[in-house]
Amino acid sequence: xxxxxxxxxxxxxxxxxxxxxxxxxxxxxxxxxxxxxxxxxxxxxxxxxxxxxxxxxxxxxxxxxxxxxxxxxxxxxxxxxxxxxxxxxxxxxxxxxxxxxxxxxxxxxxxxxxxxxxxxxxxxxxxxxxxxxxxxxxxxxxxxxxxxxxxxxxxxxxxxxxxxxxxxxxxxxxxxxxxxxxxxxxxxxxxxxxxxxxxxxxxxxxxxxxxxxxxxxxxxxxxxxxxxxxxxxxxxxxxxxxxxxxxxxxxxxxxxxxxxxxxxxxxxxxxxxxxxxxx
Ligand code: DHB
Ligand code: FE
Numbered sequence: 001x002x003x004x005x006x007x008x009x010x011x012x013x014x015x016x017x018x019x020x021x022x023x024x025x026x027x028x029x030x031x032x033x034x035x036x037x038x039x040x041x042x043x044x045x046x047x048x049x050x051x052x053x054x055x056x057x058x059x060x061x062x063x064x065x066x067x068x069x070x071x072x073x074x075x076x077x078x079x080x081x082x083x084x085x086x087x088x089x090x091x092x093x094x095x096x097x098x099x100x101x102x103x104x105x106x107x108x109x110x111x112x113x114x115x116x117x118x119x120x121x122x123x124x125x126x127x128x129x130x131x132x133x134x135x136x137x138x139x140x141x142x143x144x145x146x147x148x149x150x151x152x153x154x155x156x157x158x159x160x161x162x163x164x165x166x167x168x169x170x171x172x173x174x175x176x177x178x179x180x181x182x183x184x185x186x187x188x189x190x191x192x193x194x195x196x197x198x199x200x201x202x203x204x205x206x207x208x209x210x211x212x213x214x215x216x217x218x219x220x221x222x223x224x225x226x227x228x229x230x231x232x233x234x235x236x237x238x239x240x241x242x243x244x245x246x247x248x249x250x251x252x253x254x255x256x257x258x259x260x261x262x263x264x265x266x267x268x269x270x271x272x273x274x275x276x277x278x279x
Pocket of ligand 2: 012126189
């Protein structure tokens with residue numbers, strides 16, 4: 001049977017991807033951030049999952065204002081890096097896992113989560129930066145990826161609780177997939193950031209660290225954080241953290257924290273990474 005064994009929460013700041021692409025990870029600004037990613041990379045390489053479900057948001061790259069799916073599941077065999085205005089990142093094409101992805105689509109929809117099924121979409125920094133953070137610069141990404149794209153851009157976004165419940169449904173789906181596959185799940189975005197307006201550059205480390213703590217200590221509190229609270233405490237883009245709740249929901253209630261890294265600044269934001277593993 002397929003086994004969903006662990007999850008990673010990580011920021012997806014585009015500047016982190018640019019630092020990798022331009023060979024700047026060892027300069028004074030970026031080195032402390034990248035040093036903290038190293039143990040996570042080693043752990044992931046050792047665990048060697050077959051498939052990773054990456055929960056991320058599209059930043060008007062694949063979907064414009066014409067079409068805004070709340071939850072979109074990529075079922076294609078491959079996904080090309082998106083052109084976000086500077087040409088596509090020179091990173092490997094993302095290989096999908098159509099068999100598991102279609103099983104997820106069937107299981108989730110029959111479980112009453114109305115997913116949008118996507119046969120073709122370019123994937124932007126929301127998905128490729130977490131790959132760079134956790135895998136570096138390989139010739140090919142070392143695992144298959146199922147993109148799960150969440151609308152956190154346009155009001156009304158899904159609630160943290162809805163995301164958490166979707167995570168639980170993803171777990172039921174993976175558990176019922178009749179093939180030996182080692183599966184991990186990433187929740188991306190955050191941590192605190194506000195990219196525009198008078199509060200641009202807002203970082204609330206206290207909020208972020210309490211969020212990291214409560215992923216294992218008090219998930220109920222996190223499930224009930226409202227969009228307004230995210231925006232007030234962690235900036236308007238801090239609300240991307242609802243995507244971490246999908247990752248958390250897919251894990252066991254008593255998942256353990258294996259590793260964390262928290263660093264300010266990364267661009268205008270606080271960057272966080274956490275590894276959670278089922279006992
Ligand atoms: C930045 C962060 C993001 O999460 C994002 O999607 C775009 C930009 C930033 O810090 O610049
Ligand atoms: Fe983002």
